[in-house]
Amino acid sequence: MEGGGGSPCRTRALHRPSPSFRLRSPSLNIVRLRRVFDLFDHNGDGEITVDELALALDRLGLGVDPDELASTVAAYIPPGRAGLAFDDFEALHRSLGDTLFGAAAPGDERAAAVAEEEEQDMREAFRVFDEDGDGFISAAELQVVLAKLGLPEARNIARVHEMICSIDQDCDGRVDFREFKHMMQGISISSA
Template sequence: MCPLKTNDLHRIFHELDKNGDGLLSTVELNWLLESIGVHFSLEELESSVGKSCLSFDEFSLFYDSITKQSDDPSNKAVLADDEEGRNKEECDLFEAFKVFDSNGDGFISCEELQSLLSKLGLWDEKTGKDCRSMLCRYDTNLDGVVDFEEFKKMMLRTSL
């Protein structure tokens, strides 16, 4: 598993905290777990977490415990080959994302995209498209930048 930076965890925490109370309820946390294919009843989740809501620090500890479990050699032996392939693919995508995210803030801005395209010789100001329109196509939450999940969807998009 690719470890996330603290600013990434903060962003995820705030996205999950739908009611904005600064706490992640088991309902909000369960939504995340179900979206990645982990299914618990709310009672099971609350029992395993030990409380009904998590502060950011508690969420960070929860994330660390999951990361450490996946780094444990005895757990790695249980992983299927296709899951390991997906993890490597995600790590590779994250490395590519960091190339675009030149300031390391966890987002690809219009300016960062234009700068990289210029360095690669793929940007001509006279004939080039506006980077905003390029990013807009994949900016699903409409915040004006592309985050890692949006980047991943863009890179893994297949033509039908």
């Protein structure tokens, strides 16, 4: 069924989406999506153009038809702008997620399961930072993770200590799971 509108090809290409496309935790999604946005924004101007998006997808080995990509993305680019700002990129991502996985209806019987899965996602993310498994994130552990992510903050231990202090509610010099969860939920709220 070629030439019949391209949808069958797109559906086949998206037939088996990655389970990590949309994490169950909205705050983890925002953090991850912001990182992806920054990587795709090749020139750092705060917008992702169709060309930048095509280049990023090509580098990931996901070559797409430029015209099809442009028509899909165009609906999310506000008039007068050259590309997707972060909010536009997030809307596109959410729409693709809803198309692939279905929208979560508020108040459906899966709400408790979703909350439980979100908690598990948070704990998984916490374990990435808590390298020694003692239940706390120290400045040294945070510095290691920041270095692995290639973030410049990792080079300055004083900056890492400041980051810990900004999250450390009980002032013990380290971050426990409750403090980490509170921080992640704050990211979700402030970015909404």
